[in-house]
Structure formats: structure tokens, C-alpha cells
Amino acid sequence: MSELVLPFEKRLIELEKSLSHVENEADRDRLNKELAAERERVFSELSAWDRVQLARHSLRPRMLDYTARLFLDFFELHGDRSFGDDPAVVCGLAQFKGRTVFVVGQQKGVKTEEKVKRNFGMAHPEGYRKAMRAVRMAERLGYPIITFVDTPAAHPGLEAEERGQGPVIAETLRTFMSLKVPVLSLVLSEGGSGGALAIAAADRVAMAENAIYLICPPERCAEILWRDAERKAEAANALRVTATDLLEFGVIDNILGEGALGAHRDPQPVIDAARAEIERFLEDAETGIFTPEHRRAKFRRMGQWAEAAPVAAQAPATAEPAPTEPVDNAGG
Amino acid sequence: MAFFSRKTFSNPGTRQKSIPDGLWMKCVSCGTTVYRSEVEERLHVCPTCGHHYRVGAHDRIGLHFDRGSFEETHGGITAADPLEFAAGEHTYASRVDRARQETGLNEALVTGFARIEGNRVALGVMDSRFVMASMGGAVGEKFCRLCADAIQANTPLLLFAASGGARMQEGILALMQMAKTADAVSELNEAGIPYIVVLTDPTSGGVFASFATLGDVLLAEPKAYIGFAGARLIQGALHVKLPQGFQTSEYQYQNGQLDRIVPRSEMRATLAQLVRLLHPEGAVPQEPAEETEAGGDAALDAQAEPDSAATKPQS
Numbered sequence: 133m134s135e136l137v138l139p140f141e142k143r144l145i146e147l148e149k150s151l152s153h154v155e156n157e158a159d160r161d162r163l164n165k166e167l168a169a170e171r172e173r174v175f176s177e178l179s180a181w182d183r184v185q186l187a188r189h190s191l192r193p194r195m196l197d198y199t200a201r202l203f204l205d206f207f208e209l210h211g212d213r214s215f216g217d218d219p220a221v222v223c224g225l226a227q228f229k230g231r232t233v234f235v236v237g238q239q240k241g242v243k244t245e246e247k248v249k250r251n252f253g254m255a256h257p258e259g260y261r262k263a264m265r266a267v268r269m270a271e272r273l274g275y276p277i278i279t280f281v282d283t284p285a286a287h288p289g290l291e292a293e294e295r296g297q298g299p300v301i302a303e304t305l306r307t308f309m310s311l312k313v314p315v316l317s318l319v320l321s322e323g324g325s326g327g328a329l330a331i332a333a334a335d336r337v338a339m340a341e342n343a344i345y346l347i348c349p350p351e352r353c354a355e356i357l358w359r360d361a362e363r364k365a366e367a368a369n370a371l372r373v374t375a376t377d378l379l380e381f382g383v384i385d386n387i388l389g390e391g392a393l394g395a396h397r398d399p400q401p402v403i404d405a406a407r408a409e410i411e412r413f414l415e416d417a418e419t420g421i422f423t424p425e426h427r428r429a430k431f432r433r434m435g436q437w438a439e440a441a442p443v444a445a446q447a448p449a450t451a452e453p454a455p456t457e458p459v460d461n462a463g464g
Numbered sequence: 465m466a467f468f469s470r471k472t473f474s475n476p477g478t479r480q481k482s483i484p485d486g487l488w489m490k491c492v493s494c495g496t497t498v499y500r501s502e503v504e505e506r507l508h509v510c511p512t513c514g515h516h517y518r519v520g521a522h523d524r525i526g527l528h529f530d531r532g533s534f535e536e537t538h539g540g541i542t543a544a545d546p547l548e549f550a551a552g553e554h555t556y557a558s559r560v561d562r563a564r565q566e567t568g569l570n571e572a573l574v575t576g577f578a579r580i581e582g583n584r585v586a587l588g589v590m591d592s593r594f595v596m597a598s599m600g601g602a603v604g605e606k607f608c609r610l611c612a613d614a615i616q617a618n619t620p621l622l623l624f625a626a627s628g629g630a631r632m633q634e635g636i637l638a639l640m641q642m643a644k645t646a647d648a649v650s651e652l653n654e655a656g657i658p659y660i661v662v663l664t665d666p667t668s669g670g671v672f673a674s675f676a677t678l679g680d681v682l683l684a685e686p687k688a689y690i691g692f693a694g695a696r697l698i699q700g701a702l703h704v705k706l707p708q709g710f711q712t713s714e715y716q717y718q719n720g721q722l723d724r725i726v727p728r729s730e731m732r733a734t735l736a737q738l739v740r741l742l743h744p745e746g747a748v749p750q751e752p753a754e755e756t757e758a759g760g761d762a763a764l765d766a767q768a769e770p771d772s773a774a775t776k777p778q779s
Contacts, residue, residue, distance in 0.1 A: 286673075288693030288701055293711060294719050298672035298692035305646035306678055325630075326642055326673045333643040347630055347639045347670075352697075356632065357554050370551035371635050381546070383636050428647055432608065434640040435601030436546040440570050442539030 136396075138185050140178070144170050171392050178342075181365035183374045184350060186342040186394055187321045188284075193399035195222060195237040195280040195320065201403050202410065203228055203235070209266050211258075215295065218259030220251045220287070223266035225275075228410060234270035236263045236331055237280025240321070254287040255327060257300040263331055264307050271313050276417050278410060279331045282320040284349070286327030301330045308333040309431065314422035316413040318388070318406055319343050333431065335422040338386040338409045339375045340402050342394055345384070346373040383434065483508060483517050491515055507728040516685050516728055518665055520567065521574040521591035524624055528732045529587070533579035538609050542570040543595075543602045549633040556633035563594045572597040572627070575610040577617065581736035582748030586614035588623040592666065596628030599671050603631075604641030607675055611648040611657075620658040620743045622735060625676035629669020638670070645675035658742035660735065662726070663690050663713065681738055683726045684713035691716075 137145050147167045154160050178186070186192075199206055203226035211217040222239045225232060238255060241247035255263075270277050286297055308315065308331065317334035323345030332345075339345060350368035351361040378384045386409060391401030416422070483489060489500045493515035503510055507527050508517040519527065525534050542564070549556035564570060572594035578587045588610050590597040597603075614621040630638040652659050661679030663672075665688035672692055684690060691711030699706055709715050713725050726734045740747040 286692070288698045290698065290702070290704060290706065290710070293691055293693065293698070296719065296721050298668075299677040299721060301642075301673035301692070302646055302675070302677045305643050305674060306650055309643060309647035310650045325639055326670050329639055329642055333646075345636060347632055347635050353632055357551060363552070366551050370547065370549055371632075372547050373636070378636055381637055383640060431640060431644045431647060434644060435604050435634070435637045436544035437541050437600075437602035437605050438544045439540045440542045442536065442570065 136189070136191060138182070138189070140174055140182055144174055175392070175394070179365065180368040180371075180374055181350070183342055184344055184364075184368050186396065187344040189321075189394075189396040190242075191396040192321050192342075193395055193403060194242060195239045195282055197242075197399060198280060198318075198320065198403060198406055199224075199226065199235060199237075202407055203233070206235070209262070209269075212261035212265060214261060215258040218251075218256050218262060219249050220253050220255045220283070221259035221262055223262055228278075228414070231414060232275050233410075233414075234266055234275050234277045235280070236266050236277060237320075238283040238328075238331075240282050251287060253283040254285055255283065256287050256289075256292050257295040257297050260286075260300045260304045260330055264304055267307060267311055267315075271311050274313060276313055276414060277311070277315045277334075278413075279315065279317045279334065280320055281317055281323045281328045281332050281345075283324050283327050284322050285324040286330070301326050304330040305333055309427060310424055311427075312424055314413070314417040315427075316410065318409065319345050319384070324349070333427070335427050335430070336386070336413055336416075337384045338388050338406075339378060339384045340388045340395060340405075341375055341390040342396075343375060344373040345375075345378055346371055381434075507731075509728050514686065514727065516665065516687065518592055518626075520593055521569065521589040521624075524589050525574070525578060525587070527728065528580065528735065530579040530582065534576055534587070535578070536574065536576040537613060538575050538606050539570060541602050541606050543600050543631075543634075545633075546601065546637050547633065547635045549635070559595060559633065567591060567593045569594050571602045571606060572599070573603045573606045573610075575606050575613075577613075577619070580622075580732060580739060581750075583736060583739045583743070584617075584619050584746065585739060586610055586617060586619050586621045588621070590624060590626040590664075590671075592626045592628075592664075595631060596666075597626045597671075598628050598631035598638070599641050599645070599674075600631035600634040600638045601641065604638075604644050607645045608648040611652050614652065614657050615655040618657070619746065620660060620739050621652060622739075623659070623661045623676070623679065624664055625661055625667045625671060626664045627667055627669065627671035627676065629671055642670050642674035646678060649675055649678040658738075660738050660742070662731070662735075663688060663716075663722070665689050668692065668694065668711075677721075680742070682722045683724050683731075683734065684716065684722050685731075686713055686725050686727055688713045690721075 147163060147170055151163045154163060205227040206224050208224040220238055223236045226235050238253040239250050240253035241250040267277055286301060315334040317332040317337045319339040321343050325347050350364040350371060353367035353371055354363040355361045375387045379387060388402050388405035388409060391398055395402040483500060483503055487500060488497055490497050491510040491513060493510060494513035496512040498511055508519045543560045545556050569591055572591055574589045576587055578585060588607060649659060659679045660681045661676055663676060663684040667676055667690050689711055690713055695706055695711055716722050717725055
């Protein structure tokens with residue numbers, strides 16, 4: 133159990149425990165006050181690294197916890213019609229308040245057995261192909277799409293490379309960007325780089341309060357910068373990975389509140405926030421504001437650059453002018 | 465996922481940034497001592513083993529495109545520092561400054577128009593010397609503008625890709641360039657503009673997983689490192705021994721991810737051929753000397769040779 137209690141939560145949990153034992157009314161009042169203050173303090177002072185730990189907490193609600201509570205009549209779609217069925221990616225049809233929606237997401241798994249089966253939510257190429265199949269179907273039939281992003285990364289592996297992990301992510305991005313139906317993405321816990329973005333190129337993106345969405349794990353960033361993965365907290369801070377950071381950058385549109393305890397200890401508030409978000413999204417979608425042009429313009433605005441004086445074109449480093457005829461070269 | 469600037473690749477095979485200084489040099493791949501000038505004359509390819517050295521963007525343009533035909537566009541676009549990325553002794557601003565000084569470039573992607581055997585094309589060339597040609601906001605924006613320029617000018621778009629991936633120091637905003645550039649390719653597709661990509665050493669991570677692999681035709685230089693996740697990462701995660709030649713052009717070709725492996729000596733002719741075939745309305749007629757290439761068994765055999773040679777196992 134101990135690894136399920138994060139370092140900064142220790143005092144909080146202790147207080148809760150002692151509170152459950154006290155009989156005396158005055159003590160209870162005192163402890164309650166202290167507990168409220170401690171919660172306030174803990175959640176107002178979270179560092180980027182604290183958020184990373186929260187986002188990776190194994191008790192956070194997973195995609196299927198959301199879908200079970202948010203939708204009725206869920207019908208899962210299996211297989212990419214080409215290679216296989218990737219359990220890390222779940223696609224399906226469902227009903228939300230009387231309306232049909234398409235659902236696509238990564239399921240990390242809860243118990244060890246499920247985590248292994250679902251490869252910790254790390255998709256293989258067939259997972260992305262399944263997602264593409266589902267969203268194209270949604271487009272063909274005219275239904276909105278809701279994606280649930282919860283993955284540390286696209287699977288880094290031999291078979292994944294052989295089956296075109298890079299190109300398939302590229303293709304998924306191109307597909308999502310040109311969909312003619314509205315797309316909402318909810319980043320649940322960990323939005324790990326390209327593997328996450330592939331299903332998050334959406335008209336609207338909302339992110340759970342303690343989720344992270346990032347270009348690379350802080351451990352790897354630290355390794356690259358200083359060859360020292362232990363400086364991960366510093367790296368997490370520099371990378372700006374939290375929901376408030378991303379809202380500031382305009383990469384996400386809303387934050388889903390997690391209540392006083394965080395989704396790992398109480399999943400209800402974040403699931404309620406997700407419900408409200410979906411409702412608002414479907415209402416807005418009906419006004420017709422979400423078009424491929426809208427999505428294109430939104431992503432086109434992302435990123436910054438500066439203008440400097442153009443550097444004069446360099447002469448080729450070779451003293452000889454480039455040969456006009458290809459040099460005969462046996463090659464490899 | 466590994467797609468950040470990195471100086472070395474642990475992939476099997478020898479990687480060297482560019483040709484070392486001096487009159488003589490020892491080839492990093494075969495170890496033979498060769499004249500530096502001879503390597504340069506052979507388009508930066510070792511005369512003994514055919515190792516393709518990395519070349520800078522302007523050198524590359526000089527190797528394959530008609531002399532003096534390159535007109536640079538958007539040359540002033542350079543990296544911003546949206547995260548004000550500073551961690552310990554490392555600051556992004558100083559990293560970019562160093563790259564600018566070392567390369568004389570403002571960014572890792574050079575864009576413009578050029579002619580190849582007389583045919584006008586929009587051209588993008590990435591330079592791995594510039595923060596490992598990683599993609600930040602500037603590279604993303606330049607690629608989008610390049611696509612728009614190609615559409616406006618109604619010319620095919622040629623890209624020489626090289627990259628360590630999305631640029632870590634621009635964080636999530638660099639990641640978003642993957643969606644932005646993938647969508648720019650959609651715009652090319654909608655406008656019917658042919659998009660030809662040459663993957664060069666190294667192309668990986670978020671660039672391999674976005675605009676670099678969305679070409680209508682995908683070519684690669686021989687034995688280039690091409691892959692999504694870094695070999696070291698895969699090895700570390702899975703504790704497996706990776707096969708010889710993993711994530712090389714030849715490996716990707718065998719897995720059906722590439723149309724053809726093209727040695728540098730044949731690059732110009734191959735690109736010109738594709739431009740003529742895919743954009744006949746703007747094409748300059750072929751020179752008579754090259755007519756044999758259009759048909760006949762001899763021509764087909766000759767054409768088949770580089771492919772079959774390239775697909776031989778590395779060992």
C-alpha cells in the first residue's frame with residue numbers, strides 16, 4: 133500500500149487516520165480544521181514533479197471507468213481489419229444522453245493482469261489503425277467523437293517499429309486533423325508525446341487537473357540534458373507539463389477539476405467534470421462551430437518562432453562546384 | 465518516445481556527423497584511409513564502402529539541384545523560447561545561439577525553390593547539425609509555409625528529412641507541430657501537389673511520426689538511421705537484443721515502409737524522374753542522353769540493381 137501514498141500526502145493520510153479514531157468532539161473539530169488546512173496547503177503547493185506522480189498514480193480512474201459511468205449501451209469495436217486487435221486501444225459506439233457518440237481511447241488497465249494485457253495503454257500500430265477505422269466510420273455516419281487519452285507513450289518496440297509505428301502515428305494525425313465531424317479529447321492522466329497526440333488532435337481538448345501532457349518523460353529529459361535521470365524533478369519543472377501550463381499555452385481548452393482529494397482518492401468529481409464537458413461540447417457541436425477549418429486554424433496557431441535577419445546562403449563546403457552529372461559510384 | 469536532440473545514436477553501424485578536416489581521412493564506416501577530396505567529389509560518399517556522410521542543408525542543395533537555382537524563402541524564421549527553458553546549466557537560448565553560429569543557419573529546416581534538371585520545385589532541406597534538426601515552432605511554421613508556397617506556385621514539393629524528433633526544449637508546443645505539419649500535408653493532398661520525401665540519416669521520433677513519412681513517395685539514402693523510438697530506449701524497455709541493421713533504411717524498406725533506397729549518386733536523376741512523372745504539366749523535357757531510362761529491359765535491370773543491392777542483409 134505504501135507506494136500508493138505519495139510523499140506529500142503522508143501527513144494528510146495520517147490526519148485522516150487519526151480522525152477516524154477520535155471520540156472526543158473537541159479533538160475532532162481541531163483535526164478537521166487541520167485536515168482542511170493541510171489539504172489546502174498540499175494541493176496549492178504541488179510542484180510539477182508532484183503532479184507527475186499524481187498523474188501516474190495507479191488508482192486514478194482509467195478510460196473504462198469513465199465510459200462505464202458516462203455512457204449507456206457501449207458497443208466495442210475490435211480489430212484493425214488488417215493485422216489484429218490491440219487491447220491498449222479501446223474503440224466503440226455509445227449513447228450519451230440519448231445521442232450516439234464514437235469513443236476512442238487508451239486503456240491502461242487497473243490490476244496487474246489487465247495492465248499487462250493492455251500493455252499499460254501503450255498502443256501498437258494496429259491500435260492506431262483501429263482508431264483510424266473507428267473515426268472514419270464516425271465521419272462516414274456523421275457522429276461526434278470523444279477520445280480518452282491515457283498513455284505514457286506509443287509502444288517502443290521491435291514489432292511496433294516493423295509494423296510502422298512512426299508512419300502510422302503520422303497517418304493518424306493526418307486523419308484526425310481532417311475529420312469532418314467534431315472531436316473532443318479528454319486527457320485523463322498521462323498524455324505521453326506522439327502516442328497521445330495521435331488521438332488528441334481535436335476541436336476541443338480538456339485535461340484532468342492532475343494530469344500531465346508532455347513531449348517526453350522528465351526522466352528522459354534529465355538523461356538527455358545531464359545524463360542523470362535523477363534530476364527528473366528539475367526537468368519536469370522546465371518542461372511545463374501541468375494542466376495550468378497547457379491552458380496558458382492554448383494547447384488545451386479546459387481543466388477538469390478533481391475535487392479536494394485528487395482523482396486517485398475520489399474519482400467522482402473528475403468524472404462529473406468530464407460529463408459536463410461532454411455535454412457542453414455536444415451542445416456547441418450542434419451550432420456547427422467545429423469544422424476541419426476551425427481545427428486547422430487552431431493548430432496552426434500553436435508554436436512560436438522569431439524573426440531574425442536571413443543568413444546569406446553559404447557556398448557549398450566543397451571547393452569544387454557540385455557536379456552536374458551524377459558521379460558514378462558503386463554505393464553500398 | 466525518443467525524439468530529441470541527441471549527439472550520438474546507439475544504433476548498429478557507424479554514425480558520423482560529417483567529414484572530418486584534413487587532406488586524408490579514415491572512413492568512419494570501413495576504416496580505409498581515403499582522400500578527403502575524393503569523398504567530397506563523390507557527393508560525400510566513401511569511395512571504398514559507399515558510406516553516406518551527413519551533409520549540411522546548403523551542401524545538399526548544391527549536390528542535387530541545378531547550380532545557382534536555389535532561392536531561399538522564410539530564411540529569417542528562427543527559434544523562439546516559449547518555455548523560457550532553463551534547467552541548471554542548460555539554457556535553450558544558448559543552445560540555439562550555438563547552433564546558429566556553428567551552422568550559419570537560422571533554423572534546422574531550410575526552405576525555398578530550386579530547379580532539378582530544369583524542373584522547378586519547392587524544396588525543404590533539414591540540417592542535422594542544428595540541434596539535431598529537431599522540430600520546434602520555427603521548423604513547424606516553415607514547413608507549413610513551404611506547403612503553402614508549393615500550392616501557390618503549383619510546383620511539386622521535395623523534402624530532405626533529417627531529425628532527432630520534436631524539440632524537447634519547446635515542450636508541448638513542439639509536440640503540437642506534429643499535428644500542424646501533418647495537416648499541412650493534407651493541404652498539399654487536397655491541392656493535388658505531389659510531395660516527395662527523402663529520408664536521410666537520421667530521421668526519427670516526432671518528425672518520422674509526422675510530415676516526414678506522409679510523402680506520396682518515400683525514398684531514403686542507404687543505411688540511414690530511420691525509426692520511431694530510439695534503439696537504446698527499446699533495448700532498455702524490453703531487454704531484447706535488437707537485430708543487426710535494426711532501424712536502417714534497408715530494414716524499413718524490407719518492412720514495406722519505403723518505396724526505394726537511392727544512393728546519393730542517383731538522387732538527382734531519381735528525383736527529376738519523379739518530378740517529371742508526377743508533375744508533367746510543368747516538366748522540362750528530358751535530355752536525350754537519359755532517354756534509355758524510359759524503357760527497355762536493360763534499363764529495367766539497371767534500375768533494379770540499386771534496390772536489390774540495398775536490400776541485402778547488412779551482415
